[in-house]
Amino acid sequence: QVQLVESGGGLVQAGDSLRLSCAASGRTFSNYAMGWFRQAPGKEREFVAAISASGSTIYYADSVKGRFTISRDDGKNTLLLQMNSLHPEDTAVYYCAADKYRRIPMTDAARYDYWGQGIQVTVSS
Numbered sequence: 001q002v003q004l005v006e007s008g009g010g011l012v013q014a015g016d017s018l019r020l021s022c023a024a025s026g027r028t029f030s031n032y033a034m035g036w037f038r039q040a041p042g043k044e045r046e047f048v049a050a051i052s053a054s055g056s057t058i059y060y061a062d063s064v065k066g067r068f069t070i071s072r073d074d075g076k077n078t079l080l081l082q083m084n085s086l087h088p089e090d091t092a093v094y095y096c097a098a099d100k101y102r103r104i105p106m107t108d109a110a111r112y113d114y115w116g117q118g119i120q121v122t123v124s125s
Helices: none
Strands: 004-007 010-013 018-024 033-039 046-051 058-060 068-073 078-083 092-099 119-124
Touching (some): 004 092, 018 033, 018 092, 018 119, 046 068, 046 078, 058 068, 078 092
Parallel strands (some): 010 119
Antiparallel strands (some): 004 018, 033 046, 033 092, 092 119
């Protein structure tokens, strides 16, 4: 069992930056591919970014490419999402997720086994 806890969200203005963290429990964090997803009010949960267990393979949604950076610190069991040049349309609840079966990253939320509780990111215009 893996527990994931997100932190670092908040209210910012358009153009600002935020860094989200996801702290994972357990000793097998380094074996899991990890991902970030988000869900805006009235919308489906959508893929944001994912990283392989080794950190060598990374995927981004087109909407965040060039602005967001996903990374992992296996020594601290932490997944990070650096978000720059935030837009109002980035407003959503952000979730981190772990895939216990695969080391390669997946963009499909259904592939992930463990989820954090989510954290609100609000970007004002």
